[in-house]
Amino acid sequence: MSAPLHRPRRLRKLPAMRDALAEVTLEARHLVHPVFVTSRSESRIIESMPGVCQWPVEEAVERIAAWRELGIVQFLLFGVVEPDAKDGRGSMADADHGPVMRLIEAVGRARLDVILWADVCLCEYTDHGHCGLLREDGLPGDVENDPTIDRLGEIAAHLAAAGADVVAPSAMMDGQVRAIRQALSKAGHDSTALCSYAVKYASNLYGPFRDAGEGGMRHGDRRGYQMDDRRTREWAREIALDIEEGADMVIVKPAHTYLDIVASVRRAADCPVVGYHVSGEYAMLRAAAERGWLDLREAGLEVTRAIRRAGADLVISYLSPELAQWLD
Secondary structure (H helix, E strand, O other): OOOOOOOHHHHOOOHHHHHHHOOOOOOHHHEEEEEEEEOOOOOEEOOOOOOOEEEEHHHHHHHHHHHHHOOOOEEEEEEEOOHHHOEOOOHHHOOOOOHHHHHHHHHHHHOOOOEEEEEEOOOOOEOOOOOOOEOOOOOOOOEOHHHHHHHHHHHHHHHHHHOOOEEEEOOOOOOHHHHHHHHHHHOOOOOOEEEEEEEEEOOHHHHHHHHHHOOOOOOOOOOOOOEOOOOOOHHHHHHHHHHHHOOOEEEEEOOHHHHHHHHHHHHHOOOOEEEEEOHHHHHHHHHHHHOOOOOHHHHHHHHHHHHHHHOOOEEEEOOHHHHHHHHO
16 A cells, blocks of 8 residues: 555644644634623523623623633623613613613723623613514514614714714614714714624524523514525625625624625625624533533634634624633
8 A cells, every 4th residue: 555645634743733834813802702781780690591691780890800801802782671671762772871881881980991892772672672663553573674773873872972982783774884873973973883783694593692681572573674594695785785884893693603604704895704603502502511512612612713714803702701711
């Protein structure tokens, strides 16, 4: 038997050689950690997302300071409010006494060297659980687009005034980026960055997030405004429109199970691309690790590197604190 002339294994044998030739890097600076901040006075563990909690404002500030020590500098904020505080307009989304507004201001007072992203949507604050305002004369779940984008602009401007560094609209309303960019400019917040959930699919993998954010719908679904996973080219129009309307960055959500879309968006977009490793993807890793079916550390690093390899500049991940420790 003749020996092979080419042996790719030669470059895999030594750990130092593998590290030297690695093309994909993953560092804590690439991570954005979601934070659920609640109006309640006590923290609450999310059963469907082991390791993730709803934090009262004071504890959230302490947690962000601790995560900053691990090298995580970017945080995506979601608010959780009591059911009786929700209404058809989502008033708590930008109320001065709302949890996200209070947290942004508290982090500012603490002078933490972090970047705060504020999610801009209505689902966690409306009594119906949809991402926009409903038509009074329409069918249940029939979201009225144009009044909604005006409302999203109001929310974004208030969040920016409180000190948010990045506003991230996730409602998937047509024209939301333009409306928000105009509202920010009118309020004197031209320097506030806008990261659009430009490519957001109507995915079953958001279930645990709805437990965490307590933003489930009373009726209907979101397939009328979130994207259909059976369509392979729709993403191109979505990102083109959002970038034209003023988005500084774009998000692909989900990321782990949509790596083909992440890669396609990366090739098409000339702005930073963010991959969102969503709650269901996270929960699957956690559940399998708890049963001893995989190693959470190795699987978590592999999945996050895969999202980076597909082309994401940043990764939104509920595993961020552990990833930062493993990387260190």
